[in-house]
Amino acid sequence: MDNVNITTAQYITDTGGDTNCIQATIDGTEMSVPLDPANRHYQEVLDAIIEQGSDCFDGDIPEELQAAADEKQFNQQLADYRVAVARLAQYVVAEGRNQVTEMQPTGEQVFNEETMEMEDVMHDVITVTAIEPVEPTVTRMVYSEDDPMAEPVEETIENPLITTDVAERAEAQAVVDGTPQEVKDAD
Amino acid sequence: MTVKVSKPAVNLREELADLKKPTGIAGEAMLRAETPQEQFNLIGAGRRNLIINGDMRIAQRGTSANITGYGYHTVDRWHTIANSGMNYNVTMSQELIADAPFGFSHSLKLLTTSAQTTVSGENYSLRYSIEGSDVRHLKYGTSNAEYITLSFWVKSNKAGTYSLQPYALNTAGNASYLTSYTITNPDTWEYKSVVIEPNTKRSINYTDTTGFFIDFNLDSGPDDIVSPYNWAVAGAARAVEGQVRLLDTVNNYFEITGVQLEVGKVATPFEHARSYGEELALCQRYFQVLGGSGTNYTLAAGFTSGTSFFGYGKLIKTMRVSPTFSVSGTVSDFGYTHVAVAAAASATPYVTTTPDTYFMQFGSSTSTTNNAGAYARITSPGTSAHFDAEL
Numbered sequence: 001m002d003n004v005n006i007t008t009a010q011y012i013t014d015t016g017g018d019t020n021c022i023q024a025t026i027d028g029t030e031m032s033v034p035l036d037p038a039n040r041h042y043q044e045v046l047d048a049i050i051e052q053g054s055d056c057f058d059g060d061i062p063e064e065l066q067a068a069a070d071e072k073q074f075n076q077q078l079a080d081y082r083v084a085v086a087r088l089a090q091y092v093v094a095e096g097r098n099q100v101t102e103m104q105p106t107g108e109q110v111f112n113e114e115t116m117e118m119e120d121v122m123h124d125v126i127t128v129t130a131i132e133p134v135e136p137t138v139t140r141m142v143y144s145e146d147d148p149m150a151e152p153v154e155e156t157i158e159n160p161l162i163t164t165d166v167a168e169r170a171e172a173q174a175v176v177d178g179t180p181q182e183v184k185d186a187d
Numbered sequence: 188m189t190v191k192v193s194k195p196a197v198n199l200r201e202e203l204a205d206l207k208k209p210t211g212i213a214g215e216a217m218l219r220a221e222t223p224q225e226q227f228n229l230i231g232a233g234r235r236n237l238i239i240n241g242d243m244r245i246a247q248r249g250t251s252a253n254i255t256g257y258g259y260h261t262v263d264r265w266h267t268i269a270n271s272g273m274n275y276n277v278t279m280s281q282e283l284i285a286d287a288p289f290g291f292s293h294s295l296k297l298l299t300t301s302a303q304t305t306v307s308g309e310n311y312s313l314r315y316s317i318e319g320s321d322v323r324h325l326k327y328g329t330s331n332a333e334y335i336t337l338s339f340w341v342k343s344n345k346a347g348t349y350s351l352q353p354y355a356l357n358t359a360g361n362a363s364y365l366t367s368y369t370i371t372n373p374d375t376w377e378y379k380s381v382v383i384e385p386n387t388k389r390s391i392n393y394t395d396t397t398g399f400f401i402d403f404n405l406d407s408g409p410d411d412i413v414s415p416y417n418w419a420v421a422g423a424a425r426a427v428e429g430q431v432r433l434l435d436t437v438n439n440y441f442e443i444t445g446v447q448l449e450v451g452k453v454a455t456p457f458e459h460a461r462s463y464g465e466e467l468a469l470c471q472r473y474f475q476v477l478g479g480s481g482t483n484y485t486l487a488a489g490f491t492s493g494t495s496f497f498g499y500g501k502l503i504k505t506m507r508v509s510p511t512f513s514v515s516g517t518v519s520d521f522g523y524t525h526v527a528v529a530a531a532a533s534a535t536p537y538v539t540t541t542p543d544t545y546f547m548q549f550g551s552s553t554s555t556t557n558n559a560g561a562y563a564r565i566t567s568p569g570t571s572a573h574f575d576a577e578l
Contacts, residue, residue: 004257012537014546020539027258032538034509038396040577041511083360083420 006048009033010058011065019062037068046072077183084175085187093165096133101126134161236458237317239469240264241339241446243293246281247467247476248515248573253300254279259577262295263470266314266577268402270424273309275406275434276301287444288340288376290459294444297405302437310424311406311434312352315446316578318507319356319391319398324450327355328390337401338380338454339446343431345439346373350404350426353383355391355418362389365415367427378445380454386418395507397578401448405433405441471504473578476515478571486521486572487547487563491555494530496523497548498563505543506576512538512545516570521549525561528553536563540574 009024012032022033022045033041048056049069061069091097105120112119138159141152210218220226227233245263252260253276256269260279269275278298287294297313305311326332337351347370354363364386368379391398400423407426415427433439445457461469477500478484489498502510514521514535521532530551539546547563555561565571 012539014539014548020546021537023535023537029513030535032512032536032540034511034540036509038394038508039511041575079358079360086360086420 004044004047006045006052006056008058009045009048009056011062022065024056043072074183074186077179078186080175081179081183081187084172084179087168087172088176091131092169093134094136094159094162097128097131099126099130100128134159136162234458234460235447235449235455237321237335237448238264238315238446240466241444241448242291242457242459242466243281243295243444244463245467245470246293247470247474251278251280253277259474259575262293263474264315264577265295266316267297268310268312268314268424270310270312271308271408273305273311275299275303275311277311277434282442284442286376288378290457291340291444294340294342294442296440296442297433299434299437299439303434305406305408305432305434307408308410308424309406309408310404310411310426312402312404312424313441313443314400314402316397316400318395318578319393320395322391322399323393325386325391325399327386328357328388330387332385332387333450334385334452335383335448335450336380336452336454337383337446337448338378338457340376340378340444341368341370342374342376342442343370343433343440344373345431345433346370347431348427348429350402350407350430351381352402352404352423352425354400354402354423355386355389356396356398356400357389357392360389360420361423362386362418363416363421363423363425364418365413365421365425365427367415367430370431382452384417388418389420400578403441403443404430406430406435407432468504472507473576475503475506475510475574476571477503477574478565478568479515480568482566482568484565485562486565487545489523489547489561489563491523491525491559491561492557494533494552494554495548495550496530496561496563498523498546498561500545500547500563502543502545502574506574507542507578508576509540509542510574510576512536512540513573513575514570515573517567520565520567520570521563521572522551522566523549523561523563525555525559528555530555531566538572542576545574 005027007025009022011019012021012023014020024031024033024045026041031041033045036042046069049061050073054061101124103122104125106123108121109118110121136159137156139154139156142155143152144150217226240263243262246261247263248261250261254260254267255274255276257267259266262281278300280296282294282296283292284294348367349370350367352363352365364383366381368381370377402424404426407430411425412428413425433441447457477486487498487500489496518535519531521536523530530553532549533552534550536547536549
């Protein structure tokens with residue numbers, strides 16, 4: 001997230017008593033922020049409420065502003081959860097993927113003399129193609145930084161594709177584990 | 188009777204050659220075009236550049252600022268990014284330059300003023316954001332999605348690889364494209380063009396909020412170095428292997444101008460067609476300055492109440508959304524006057540805005556007549572009112 005520092009936000013009412021803007025100090029500058037969800041400073045105020053709670057506000061956070069912040073946080077968590085679930089649904093590159101076939105109608109029909117009805121002609125269709133697992137390790141030549149004339153040494157390491165896949169899956173799993181149940185239920 | 192008719196010999200090969208029209212490749216393409224729309228696209232007719240202030244002429248906020256992170260600081264529409272809690276010390280400026288590429292007078296320059304090592308997932312980028320409603324014609328998320336081409340002039344003391352990341356925003360999941368370009372010679376203006384493949388995977392939020400942006404990555408921590416990708420569901424602020432680190436030494440700089448983003452696979456010459464006034468008006472949809480000139484800049488008409496002023500004013504033109512108000516300069520340069528009484532503001536005004544109007548209230552230490560007609564003004568050219576509706 002971008003670094004924006006918000007302090008001493010407060011609601012401002014006009015002469016008629018209506019609340020019309022938030023007066024906030026953002027990155028050291030005092031600003032009048034409109035209550036417009038498409039205004040970027042309004043969104044930054046909501047982010048500050050999500051992250052800092054009432055610390056960024058003079059007095060209690062007004063109910064409608066807290067509700068807007070809660071809704072934003074919920075939607076962010078839901079979006080992150082969906083991305084994480086989609087990432088986990090991808091195949092594990094170290095294991096590869098099995099082919100999946102399915103019986104589907106060809107579009108032709110034949111007459112079944114026993115049932116006296118027309119029936120679809122079926123055939124096997126590959127719905128998921130097989131992918132071979134990647135090699136678990138790769139070798140690389142390592143050159144000495146101290147002695148440029150020395151012969152390079154062969155080194156065997158984990159396949160970087162597997163390393164990246166494992167790291168991304170772990171990150172996605174952490175997002176899923178950290179998502180509140182009510183957010184998961186909304187998916 | 189037999190009649191003999193003689194004709195001159197015909198060289199069939201030569202006759203066929205004559206049928207060829209005296210046209211170049213582009214002319215042939217034009218002749219083969221089947222619709223006027225296709226011809227329109229071929230010659231790049233109409234307004235092509237999706238970037239406002241691509242030639243960096245407009246800088247309403249000022250021409251130079253020492254910055255430490257995210258925000259709009261000088262040149263209109265261009266903003267800097269600082270991710271993962273990072274801060275940096277950089278001077279962002281609008282430059283009036285003698286060695287500018289032909290046809291350009293200004294550039295945007297980022298100069299490193301304090302060296303640091305970017306770590307983890309930190310990123311330092313220059314970003315340009317576009318409203319979703321302005322890129323509907325890219326037809327993203329459909330099989331008819333368009334190629335787009337980004338072209339620009341760039342100069343840096345550090346030759347090498349620089350990452351470029353277009354990003355499409357969608358509430359159902361964002362998508363980004365990661366590529367790079369190379370600066371070959373240090374301290375030399377170079378022209379670059381990058382073709383970006385169609386994004387058939389994800390649509391864009393076609394609203395007045397950000398739908399599309401492009402990041403010019405200038406430094407990136409090791410966690411965000413990845414392989415280039417073609418419209419993947421991936422995070423913003425990534426960089427490719429070999430990304431130049433612009434923050435590693437004091438006085439490193441990155442300078443850019445003539446930025447053009449257009450539909451198609453070909454970079455056409457920069458669209459110089461917009462006048463200064465047109466370009467300024469386009470920028471004012473996102474940011475406006477009132478004041479900054481003279482010692483009696485009238486800001487709002489209204490009335491007094493005790494020590495306070497309440498008044499209304501109209502913005503120069505309709506903005507994208509209700510803007511944020513702030514004071515640039517000295518708060519006490521704001522004031523109000525009625526009959527013979529002039530009062531200076533004692534605190535930052537509270538301002539309620541709509542996309543084209545504002546209602547202002549502020550107090551002073553001077554007691555005045557209640558309900559007297561009055562006007563608010565700015566009394567110093569060094570102070571101004573800023574209205575910000577940037578993306």
